[in-house]
Amino acid sequence: MAGLIHPTAIVAPGAQLADDVSVGPYSIIGEHVSIAAGSVVGPHCVIDGHTTIGRKNTFYRHCSIGGIPQDKKYNGEPTRLEIGDGNMVREFVTLNTGTAQDVGVTRLGDDNWIMAYVHVAHDCQIGSHTVIANGVQLAGHIHIGDWAILGGLSAVHQFVRIGAHAMIGGTSSIRQDIPPYLIGAGDPFRPVGVNSEGLGRRGYTPEAIAALKEAYKLLYRRNLKVEEACEQMRNLQDERPEAREAVQVMIDFLTGSSRGIARL
Structure with a gap:
């Protein structure tokens, strides 16, 4: 030595x-x-x-x-x-x-x-x-999930959670939880969709990615409360059994949030 x-x-x-x-x-x-x-x-x-x-x-x-x-x-x-x-x-x-x-x-x-x-x-x-x-x-x-990507010069507030496979653009300011699979940027952070490219590279099937896009719409495009969106995601799991596990990751993250999630 x-x-x-x-x-x-x-x-x-x-x-x-x-x-x-x-x-x-x-x-x-x-x-x-x-x-x-x-x-x-x-x-x-x-x-x-x-x-x-x-x-x-x-x-x-x-x-x-x-x-x-x-x-x-x-x-x-x-x-x-x-x-x-x-x-x-x-x-x-x-x-x-x-x-x-x-x-x-x-x-x-x-x-x-x-x-x-x-x-x-x-x-x-x-x-x-x-x-x-x-x-x-x-x-x-701060808690950061597997495969997350944080762009340069971004700042994250204490106690925030960033979900698995999330992709955050550079110079972002993160003050609330970022759900898994999301992509976005900004000050404050604004989600723009699902990290489809990254998920595909990591072996997620097109069916699973499509289901996660539906989950994203429930959370951000349907004017639902988080609890209501989670209930609709459970219905989505029944409709898309091949994506049950991937959607469950989203549900578990949302129900475990104490700071609230970044919204549009």
């Missing part, structure tokens, strides 16, 4: 690094950090806090990973950051640990692309296969 750690890097004695982990020049690894096999820490990175990192992650350069939360209530509790496998984290990204006021852990799943200057605040729960473009700012307690 010593041959893969640059002589100018500082690795605390308590850190647990797999034998093939590479640490670049002037990087610092804290004593409560664990990094699994195949991961690369570029130059000038700081990884500290109670941070667990999975396999084959790349921290490109100048990253700050596992820093304390930017929360005035934080009082030194041993909160955590957990990172899965196969993530790319680019320049000047900040990923903070959680807080005792939430679940105490910030999570990043697998195969995510986190581009330059992204900030992921305390207690965020990010799924897998997401793309979070340059300069996106995530406040605390």
Whole structure:
């Protein structure tokens, strides 16, 4: 392992690094950090806090990973950051640990692309296969579903949820929940339809995509309350059994919303 750690890097004695982990020049690894096999820490990175990192992650350069939360209530509790496998984290990204006021852990799943200057605040729960473009700012307690895409320079309010497969255009301002499968943009965010292209690339059938478009119309084009739209979606599930599971994801998200959803 010593041959893969640059002589100018500082690795605390308590850190647990797999034998093939590479640490670049002037990087610092804290004593409560664990990094699994195949991961690369570029130059000038700081990884500290109670941070667990999975396999084959790349921290490109100048990253700050596992820093304390930017929360005035934080009082030194041993909160955590957990990172899965196969993530790319680019320049000047900040990923903070959680807080005792939430679940105490910030999570990043697998195969995510986190581009330059992204900030992921305390207690965020990010799924897998997401793309979070340059300069996106995530406040605390945000939940992002699998395969979501956030365009550059977008800002997301604390406690907001963004559903799976949603696609958000650049420079958007997100103040309320974004249901799964949607595409849209703006300040404030305005949905414009279903992310059909992305769903098709991920194996959704034309029948399932057509059913989700009907679900979108129920939610945004029929002047229905959310509860009424969900009831109509249940009828849609009976009419389109091949899309039952996909529509259920939408229903579950809507019934679990506490901030309300972004509307037209």
